[in-house]
Amino acid sequence: MTVRRRIGEGRWERTDTLAYKEEGSAPFKAITRQILFDDPRLQCQLRYFEIAPGGYSTLERHEHMHAVMIVRGRGRCLLGDAVHEVELHDLVTIAPLTWHQLRAAPDEPLGFLCMVNNERDRPQLPTPEQLAELRRNPAVAAFLDG
Amino acid sequence: MTVRRRIGEGRWERTDTLAYKEEGSAPFKAITRQILFDDPRLQCQLRYFEIAPGGYSTLERHEHMHAVMIVRGRGRCLLGDAVHEVELHDLVTIAPLTWHQLRAAPDEPLGFLCMVNNERDRPQLPTPEQLAELRRNPAVAAFLDG
Numbered sequence: 059m060t061v062r063r064r065i066g067e068g069r070w071e072r073t074d075t076l077a078y079k080e081e082g083s084a085p086f087k088a089i090t091r092q093i094l095f096d097d098p099r100l101q102c103q104l105r106y107f108e109i110a111p112g113g114y115s116t117l118e119r120h121e122h123m124h125a126v127m128i129v130r131g132r133g134r135c136l137l138g139d140a141v142h143e144v145e146l147h148d149l150v151t152i153a154p155l156t157w158h159q160l161r162a163a164p165d166e167p168l169g170f171l172c173m174v175n176n177e178r179d180r181p182q183l184p185t186p187e188q189l190a191e192l193r194r195n196p197a198v199a200a201f202l203d204g
Numbered sequence: 205m206t207v208r209r210r211i212g213e214g215r216w217e218r219t220d221t222l223a224y225k226e227e228g229s230a231p232f233k234a235i236t237r238q239i240l241f242d243d244p245r246l247q248c249q250l251r252y253f254e255i256a257p258g259g260y261s262t263l264e265r266h267e268h269m270h271a272v273m274i275v276r277g278r279g280r281c282l283l284g285d286a287v288h289e290v291e292l293h294d295l296v297t298i299a300p301l302t303w304h305q306l307r308a309a310p311d312e313p314l315g316f317l318c319m320v321n322n323e324r325d326r327p328q329l330p331t332p333e334q335l336a337e338l339r340r341n342p343a344v345a346a347f348l349d350g
Contacts, residue, residue, distance in 0.1 A: 101247035
């Protein structure tokens with residue numbers, strides 16, 4: 059496992075493409091997950107997520123942080139009450155308890171690295187009240203509506 | 205510091221390009237360092253190193269691990285007694301106490317991400333005896349000679 063070669067866009071030798079989450083456990087669309095580095099001697103994991111055109115990750119928040127780097131394509135990212143365009147090699151810091159969601163562009167995938175602590179809390183989904191609060195911002199509502 | 209945009213090849217907003225190491229502290233050539241993510245709430249750092257064509261990192265080893273992903277250019281990597289060609293998006297796991305060095309191609313830079321634990325030991329340089337032992341392998345000697 060010393061060198062694993064890229065074998066195509068967003069694909070590596072000896073690296074499984076996994077379901078993003080259990081189907082039905084949370085809202086998401088057209089997203090896969092790969093664990094690039096996972097060793098107990100490293101205190102973080104490095105994962106690769108890829109969202110197909112028009113797809114999106116779950117809108118969620120948690121105590122743990124995400125350190126994200128875009129490595130393929132283009133899309134948008136919701137962080138709290140702000141929407142950011144993101145593209146190749148942009149860096150995104152997702153602070154604790156910040157509502158966040160990533161969406162691929164309609165015509166391009168969005169592939170990104172995400173570094174997280176090995177030990178971390180489970181994501182929280184918004185309550186209907188929290189979602190209504192988020193949607194009060196028209197830019198956020200437009201983002202959430204795709 | 206939520207979104208930091210790429211502002212050129214291997215450059216980001218609000219991210220300093222640093223010396224790789226203190227000059228004279230160890231052998232290296234034409235390499236810079238940037239710390240992309242460094243937050244005490246994350247237990248690892250993500251750094252970006254860029255080696256100019258013909259340059260190289262220090263030949264060293266340490267107890268801590270490196271998780272490396274090539275994100276620009278092309279080069280070669282020594283891991284223990286094996287030399288590997290590396291290119292865009294290849295993944296390299298550098299296990300504890302493995303002698304390692306990265307070299308950019310003669311005509312291309314080599315830019316790579318490196319994830320490490322925040323708390324880690326200092327690198328060890330080879331003794332003359334260890335270097336002679338490494339050089340006993342002709343492929344390794346040719347690599348070290350550039």
